[in-house]
Amino acid sequence: MYSEVTMKSQTPQLKEARYELVEIPEPMGPVTVTVDRRKVLDYAYSEDDYGSWYFGDSPFGGPVGHPLVLANDLLFLFYENYDGNTAQGLHTHEHLTFHAPVKVGETVTVEGGYTQKYERRGQGYVVLEAEARGDDGRLLVRHVGKEIMRTVAGEVTGQHRTAGEARTRTVIGTVDPSVPPLGRARLDAPERAALPERTTAFTQDQMSVFSWAGRGYANVHTHPEKAAASGLDRTIVQAQQQTGLIIANLVDIFGKTFFTSGELDLRFVSPAFVGDELTTGGAVVAVTGDRLDLEVWVDKADGTRTALGWASARVDDDPERPAPVA
Numbered sequence: 001m002y003s004e005v006t007m008k009s010q011t012p013q014l015k016e017a018r019y020e021l022v023e024i025p026e027p028m029g030p031v032t033v034t035v036d037r038r039k040v041l042d043y044a045y046s047e048d049d050y051g052s053w054y055f056g057d058s059p060f061g062g063p064v065g066h067p068l069v070l071a072n073d074l075l076f077l078f079y080e081n082y083d084g085n086t087a088q089g090l091h092t093h094e095h096l097t098f099h100a101p102v103k104v105g106e107t108v109t110v111e112g113g114y115t116q117k118y119e120r121r122g123q124g125y126v127v128l129e130a131e132a133r134g135d136d137g138r139l140l141v142r143h144v145g146k147e148i149m150r151t152v153a154g155e156v157t158g159q160h161r162t163a164g165e166a167r168t169r170t171v172i173g174t175v176d177p178s179v180p181p182l183g184r185a186r187l188d189a190p191e192r193a194a195l196p197e198r199t200t201a202f203t204q205d206q207m208s209v210f211s212w213a214g215r216g217y218a219n220v221h222t223h224p225e226k227a228a229a230s231g232l233d234r235t236i237v238q239a240q241q242q243t244g245l246i247i248a249n250l251v252d253i254f255g256k257t258f259f260t261s262g263e264l265d266l267r268f269v270s271p272a273f274v275g276d277e278l279t280t281g282g283a284v285v286a287v288t289g290d291r292l293d294l295e296v297w298v299d300k301a302d303g304t305r306t307a308l309g310w311a312s313a314r315v316d317d318d319p320e321r322p323a324p325v326a
Helices: 037-047 071-080 204-210 224-229 239-254 257-261
Strands: 026-035 090-098 106-120 123-133 139-148 198-201 263-268 277-288 291-300 305-314
Touching: 026 037, 026 071, 026 123, 037 204, 037 239, 071 106, 071 123, 071 139, 071 239, 090 239, 090 257, 198 239, 204 239, 239 257, 239 263, 239 277, 239 291, 239 305, 257 305, 277 305
Parallel strands: none
Antiparallel strands: 026 106, 090 139, 090 263, 106 123, 123 139, 198 277, 263 305, 277 291, 291 305
């Protein structure tokens, strides 16, 4: 179920994933990744996202990868310098910009590194910036992720994981039931119009595929015994897997423009566990030029909000969207 990835380590020996060992700046990569049909199938399975553009014709001339098909190639780039099986971090923030689709069969290059480290409320945070480029050098996607490094998951997951972070804006997180809900992006969408919803419950098999268990990595996402050792009664859905759920919804809203102009800025505020029913939703915030600005979030069935943030992309008149593949 796993696509082959060529990884060329920058150091002769991998470091233990400890905050004290992080260097600033600390470059990582380049790593080459072939986005073949198997990689696309793995991602589609782990996210329940079998859209037609990923397996057949698309507006880009043939099949393309999901916008976040390189999710963990970007996020786990630190495995180039660190032993991934010693990592005990928690992903707290994710900022993504999408610039071009990746073609199925294309070999891309991922490169980046740690750019910041700081301590807040007794926890050590690191910032990893990375980007992926196509075989012709075009920019595909940029990633900036923050995580608490070398922590015990069970000691943090009951808290507000972004507490103490400086905020420049706030997610209101409500919709206006008096206005029609939004189906597809349009520039005359009323403020606070509700976005379409998408619901799933990730199984352990899906979580293991997404979090690279088949490549020999064992963590709180893939192995119940690792979760138990961290004080958890179940495995945790990787935050980036929740991001994929949101992005699938945004592709349904924006269509092809999300692949070339999409932006997503998320905070992960409460854990989601294996088997939890998760629903992504959101609301229209504003129109900025030819872009529609949204709030987005993920809620569990009991109403607990696990992720929230902002998204935007250009709006066009093309009604085509990926159709579900039977």
